[in-house]
Amino acid sequence: MLEDHHVGKMVLMKVNSAAVLSSVPLQMVYYFNIFYYIFYFIVTFLMIIYKSRVFSFPDGNLAFDLVLLILMGILEVTKLYHGFKGNLTEEAVPVVTNMVLTIGSMLLSLYYLLWQTYVLKADVIINAILLVIYGLEEVLDIIAVSSFARIYM
Template sequence: MAMPRPGRSAIVLSSVPFQLLLYLTAIYFIFYFLSTLSMIIYKSRVLSYPDDRLACDVGLLLLMAALEALRLFCGVKGNLKETEGFVVANLVLTGTTVLLSVYFLAWQSYVLRADVIANSVLLVAYGMGGVLAFIIVARFTSVYS
């Protein structure tokens, strides 16, 4: 019989669906980043894209990529180490990346149909991840308190 970890429950609380969703979201975000960057380049060549808006859109896309990497790190670490702090950080970062995704969905200078499709898929993944993260935080806090 396995000995319980010090300060932890003998029950494994990590979520396989959440871990899988984080992995799939990471793969999809690579596609999303490259396609959004390609569409920004396309729009800047074909349409009259204001220079200040172009710099803003590229900067926000790079910020979104950095926040996504941090979000995935916090989610994976929090899930595998069963610490609610990292999962809560994942939730906060998910909210921030959702706002950036909504920007690219509705508020950028030109929105193509491909933008709508790519952002809709990303928002669905973020929604599912948020629901799973809330469940995980509730499970971690109920067992450890």
């Protein structure tokens, strides 16, 4: 005796899920940049204080070096905010804003590397490291923006 078994039909629905485009390496560079920049800011500030005690600064140069350091700190916070926001929300405009602000940060780092009143070997080392981080960040920013643009534009 054959029994007819009713087998319920299972309906499989295909769900279109968007791929995650946020760049993990870029996010890691941003996080590393936060910690390194805090270190950089403190060390640069302390070296400026040290240089002001040991060397004779021409009029206005000490204030100029300090003002540029504070400006660089403000620029860094703004830059990283846009970078984090753009990468995590997969939006190109904040990442591009970060890229433009990074160029400003690179120029200020070059000032501390080459043109500040007194450049010590420690200045050269910490600014070279910062410039490498900025360069890596710019490359990863370009990759992220191209990835976002390919999908969303």
